[in-house]
Amino acid sequence: MQAELLRQFGCRVNHKKVLRIMQNLGLKAIIRRKRVYMTTYQQRYRMDVLQIIYSSVILPLKSLIKNR
Structure with a gap:
């Protein structure tokens, strides 16, 4: 999310602020499963x-x- 804001709008935002906003909006990040070796x-x-x-x-x- 942080990288996307920087790429699309050119603004730097702290990761903690992004986390707070995502929690307020009820958004969750999609996390890939770890590969089993x-x-x-x-x-x-x-x-x-x-x-x-x-x-x-x-x-x-x-x-x-x-x-x-």
Whole structure:
């Protein structure tokens, strides 16, 4: 917001003043989510766990549903 005011109107405004005005107007800033990073070990471990869950839970359920 502060950068936009400077870019469009050429006026410098303190970030605290911008925050106060935004709060009075009920505006909230859109904040991006932080990206989740995984090491290759974590990815390998996660894939192993998913394969175990798939083979022990999902496959038997599929066979039960198919046999009905």
